[in-house]
Amino acid sequence: FPVKIHSTSIADRYLHSLFKREQPIHAPIKPKYITAHNTISLDGNALLVIAALNYAARSGDDEFVETHWSALKRAVIWLEDHALEDDGLLHQAAFADWADSIARSGRVLYTNVLYWKALHELALAAPLYSSADDESYFRDKARQLKASINAHFWRQDLGYYVTNEIFDNLSSSGNLLAIAWEMTTPDQAESILDCMDEFDMANPVPTQVVHRAYPNKFVALENRWGGIANYHTSAAWLWLGGWHIIALARMERFMEAELLLYRLSNVIVRDGAVHEVYAPDGFHLSSFWYTSEAPLTWSAGMVVYAHYVYQRHVQKLHNGATISEN
Incomplete structure (x- = not known):
């Protein structure tokens, strides 16, 4: 399956991002493998x-x-x-x-x-x-x-799934999907969510990619040179926030899920758009060479889906039943 399908070159996309212009959609779409x-x-x-x-x-x-x-x-x-x-x-x-x-x-x-x-x-x-x-x-x-x-x-000693053999940090993507898709036991799910809360990974914007950054030598040179070494570390992505809400709702931690929904909504209303990625200060990630793309359908869709799943869990709870994401 292609890594992406697009109609512009890397240089073209970069210039559109730099000058905050919307990328053209009229050119033929090509797969990139x-x-x-x-x-x-x-x-x-x-x-x-x-x-x-x-x-x-x-x-x-x-x-x-x-x-x-x-x-x-x-x-x-x-x-x-x-x-x-x-x-x-x-x-x-x-x-x-x-x-x-x-x-x-x-x-x-x-x-x-x-x-x-x-x-x-x-x-x-x-x-x-x-x-x-x-x-x-x-x-x-x-x-x-x-x-x-x-x-x-x-x-077990850390209370979460580590990223790989080298990195023992908590990466949101794998851990949250494992909870949302019911791959974890209830005890594992609660432990992961407790750790994420302890690490403050959903503040100010849900949710941070990893709780502890990778050593600099493992970050791509272009990201370091571009001033966005934290793009996949301490930065937050709303699609991860969406899965965080779903994981919390599945474990019936509704007050925490509501708080994350509130933070997501505030950011979107404030900016008038769903941005690609957010810096630790709560605003979209930006440097001299790079500006976060907006709007980002990937995250926007996940925010809508997270709200739907949350409401479904709450309704089922009110009806005295439980539901499964599978």
């Missing part, structure tokens, strides 16, 4: 599978999945080629996931949580669109992978 650091990205394949199956479940468009079932399977089989050891965990190159300014490589939590979710959803969908063999295969793979994620990343 190789990252700026000449690596391939694994997370896109898992996200595509998750999104496609979620679309079918919500819309009832069974024909779409029936048509593309073999392609969805191939997307995951391609990922399997990057599981280099018996534990089944994916290995990636540096600068090769959404936090593509960070040289985190090998087994990375975020990428493997996405992989688990893709396998899990394929196992659930197989009885509807395929065979018992597919269901058994993907169910067993998901079960093995979940056990490997817990064995490799969970640190």
